[in-house]
Amino acid sequence: MTDIRLALSAAVAVVALIVLRALVSRSTSARNLPPGPPPESWFTGNRIPSTHPWRTLEKWTRQFGDIYTLRIGSTYLFVLGQASSAHQIMDKQSGSSSDRPRQIMAGELISDNRRMLILPYGARWRLFRKVMHETLQDKAAKLYEPIQQHEATIAMLHLGRTPDRFQQIFKRYAAAVIMQVTYDYHITSVDDPLIKNVEECLSDLAYWIRPGTSLLDRYPPLLFLPTLINPWKRKGLELRAREQKLFMSQWNAVRSRVKTNQCQPCFVSKVQERQHELGITDAEGSSMAGSLFGAGSDTTASGLAIFVMAMCKFPTVLRKLQEEIDGVCGGDRCMPTFADLSPEQTPYLHAVVQETLRWRPISAGGFQHKLTQDVEYRGFLLPKGSSVVAPHWSISLDENEYPDPHVFRPERFLQGDEGEVKVKGTWFAAQRGSVAFGFGRRICPGLHIAMRSLIINLAAMAWCFDIAHPSGNPDNVDDLAFNSAANSHPLPFEAKFTFRSPAREKVVHDENRATGEFARLANQA
Numbered sequence: 001m002t003d004i005r006l007a008l009s010a011a012v013a014v015v016a017l018i019v020l021r022a023l024v025s026r027s028t029s030a031r032n033l034p035p036g037p038p039p040e041s042w043f044t045g046n047r048i049p050s051t052h053p054w055r056t057l058e059k060w061t062r063q064f065g066d067i068y069t070l071r072i073g074s075t076y077l078f079v080l081g082q083a084s085s086a087h088q089i090m091d092k093q094s095g096s097s098s099d100r101p102r103q104i105m106a107g108e109l110i111s112d113n114r115r116m117l118i119l120p121y122g123a124r125w126r127l128f129r130k131v132m133h134e135t136l137q138d139k140a141a142k143l144y145e146p147i148q149q150h151e152a153t154i155a156m157l158h159l160g161r162t163p164d165r166f167q168q169i170f171k172r173y174a175a176a177v178i179m180q181v182t183y184d185y186h187i188t189s190v191d192d193p194l195i196k197n198v199e200e201c202l203s204d205l206a207y208w209i210r211p212g213t214s215l216l217d218r219y220p221p222l223l224f225l226p227t228l229i230n231p232w233k234r235k236g237l238e239l240r241a242r243e244q245k246l247f248m249s250q251w252n253a254v255r256s257r258v259k260t261n262q263c264q265p266c267f268v269s270k271v272q273e274r275q276h277e278l279g280i281t282d283a284e285g286s287s288m289a290g291s292l293f294g295a296g297s298d299t300t301a302s303g304l305a306i307f308v309m310a311m312c313k314f315p316t317v318l319r320k321l322q323e324e325i326d327g328v329c330g331g332d333r334c335m336p337t338f339a340d341l342s343p344e345q346t347p348y349l350h351a352v353v354q355e356t357l358r359w360r361p362i363s364a365g366g367f368q369h370k371l372t373q374d375v376e377y378r379g380f381l382l383p384k385g386s387s388v389v390a391p392h393w394s395i396s397l398d399e400n401e402y403p404d405p406h407v408f409r410p411e412r413f414l415q416g417d418e419g420e421v422k423v424k425g426t427w428f429a430a431q432r433g434s435v436a437f438g439f440g441r442r443i444c445p446g447l448h449i450a451m452r453s454l455i456i457n458l459a460a461m462a463w464c465f466d467i468a469h470p471s472g473n474p475d476n477v478d479d480l481a482f483n484s485a486a487n488s489h490p491l492p493f494e495a496k497f498t499f500r501s502p503a504r505e506k507v508v509h510d511e512n513r514a515t516g517e518f519a520r521l522a523n524q525a
């Protein structure tokens with residue numbers, strides 16, 4: 001035991017010296033940095049609060065402008081709090097700003113450098129990205145529309161039956177879609193044992209990825225301590241083994257089902273088809289597929305809950321949306337389908353989707369990118385090796401770009417007159433409207449699937465239901481009540497869903513005879 005303590009003390013002392021040296025050399029060499037709030041302590045630098053960190057970052061943007069410096073330990077983090085700086089650095093110089101900060105516990109030990117979201121920028125990332133581009137781009141995403149339509153129809157049935165569980169219902173929808181898209185695996189509830197296992201892995205990851213949680217991330221030389229006397233490394237490797245076993249079993253299950261013609265085309269079957277040509281190992285392919293659930297499930301569910309919150313708070317928007325959807329769907333005939341919902345037919349719906357993503361950004365704090373080259377911006381020199389982050393909250397709620405930013409106003413995304421209304425982006429991101437899906441080369445590869453999920457569910461909800469706060473008073477909605485996770489969710493809140501007519505309720509029931517969900521529920525009862 002004494003030996004272990006000695007080894008630890010020595011390691012900590014060495015680290016402290018390295019940090020000290022790095023700090024001193026940086027403070028003298030890197031003079032041309034943007035200003036920023038003074039560090040709280042000389043040793044640890046600036047502290048970003050763990051509760052709603054994006055609100056503090058926004059406060060500092062107001063104080064210091066579109067770019068400011070935070071010192072975190074011995075490295076710099078530059079915060080790009082306005083569209084202009086984010087665009088210039090994250091998009092225009094993305095060749096130099098697409099790496100991720102090192103994550104020893106979450107990225108190297110638990111994920112074995114195979115989780116897309118935290119993968120360093122390099123050959124493996126490029127390979128994963130190419131595969132994801134081919135299998136998730138707009139054209140490929142269109143092939144998954146029937147899955148999304150089917151699951152949205154089921155979600156409407158559940159919203160009608162158990163409206164108070166709407167946040168769970170969205171979770172189920174998002175999990176069902178991502179599992180079918182990835183593995184052609186069908187779930188009936190979020191209590192499916194596979195989902196439970198995946199979520200356990202994700203909650204461990206979410207714990208260890210938090211800045212400062214692991215001593216290994218704070219003091220990297222500790223990684224060199226032998227595994228026998230290194231409890232953090234042992235923990236990381238144990239979590240890796242559990243996660244990889246799970247991912248590999250799903251990967252192998254698809255391979256077996258393809259052999260017996262029992263698998264619909266899905267992400268994994270498509271990757272396996274071209275595996276040798278692409279040069280992907282089983283371990284890489286299974287991890288790539290496994291990381292889609294974490295990236296795409298929670299985010300989508302949160303977007304749907306944010307829409308409901310907005311409709312409770314801004315009822316006139318829902319009425320306008322209902323009018324538009326009724327106009328294209330022809331009364332009580334059937335629920336909206338993707339064919340009814342192009343931007344030309346339903347510009348207001350598309351503007352509502354954009355406003356949902358802007359009004360309460362899901363990835364509110366943004367994701368850090370690390371610089372692989374020195375980057376110049378407005379005469380400042382941001383040194384290679386430091387990180388940049390563009391908090392979506394600061395950019396999306398910037399009152400210069402979005403007047404009255406806390407008001408949910410889809411019209412900001414519309415242009416033209418009554419006859420020919422079109423959806424417009426901002427100057428910052430003309431094609432995609434908002435920053436919700438991130439920046440540059442690291443932009444979310446799942447955005448086409450995510451947008452389709454929002455479009456079909458928002459249209460279906462507007463067609464089926466009146467949605468309101470149970471008190472009937474929009475002022476009772478606390479629209480700032482969100483958790484502090486990287487992908488932030490509204491805290492549980494109340495909303496009332498009422499079918500707009502018995503005829504529409506019947507359509508939902510009839511359509512769910514076709515999905516099989518009606519019979520499944522009847523069998524369960």
Ligand code: HEM
Nearest residue numbers: 116117295296299300362363367437438439442444446450
């Ligand atoms: C509304 C839903 C979603 C939102 C708001 C969202 C947002 C984001 C954001 C902000 C990033 C980081 C971008 C950056 O670093 O600048 C990201 C990355 C990623 N997203 Fe999404 N996402 C959503 C849905 C999805 C879906 C459905 C999938 C999969 C089908 C997905 C897969 C990924 C992956 C794999 C990455 C990592 C990309 C990389 O690091 O190169 N996302 N997403």
